[in-house]
Amino acid sequence: MSKWTFVTNHALVLSHIHRHPLITARELSLEIGITERAIRRIIADLEAEGYIVKTKEGRRVRYIINGHLPMRHRTQKGKRVKDLLRFLAYSKNSRERK
Numbered sequence: 001m002s003k004w005t006f007v008t009n010h011a012l013v014l015s016h017i018h019r020h021p022l023i024t025a026r027e028l029s030l031e032i033g034i035t036e037r038a039i040r041r042i043i044a045d046l047e048a049e050g051y052i053v054k055t056k057e058g059r060r061v062r063y064i065i066n067g068h069l070p071m072r073h074r075t076q077k078g079k080r081v082k083d084l085l086r087f088l089a090y091s092k093n094s095r096e097r098k
Contacts, residue, residue: 010045010046053079
């Protein structure tokens with residue numbers, strides 16, 4: 001039986017960052033089950049499009065989600081990233097920008 005999921009790796013990374021804004025790429029890799037290199041590419045994608053902002057806190061990086069940005073697929077017109085995160089039943093007490 002093939003392994004597949006309903007949620008993309010980009011959405012998984014975003015949702016984990018939402019719950020754990022100080023999570024490292026290594027921790028994300030172990031949690032999601034993809035390589036650290038793939039995690040770094042996804043983070044770069046999300047940052048390049050403005051979906052996340054990285055800020056430095058000492059030696060760590062804090063991720064802030066721009067929840068007001070739109071979903072990317074044409075079938076999701078009018079939906080925002082925070083709608084996805086809410087759908088995935090994650091806490092609204094995140095550090096997302098409204």
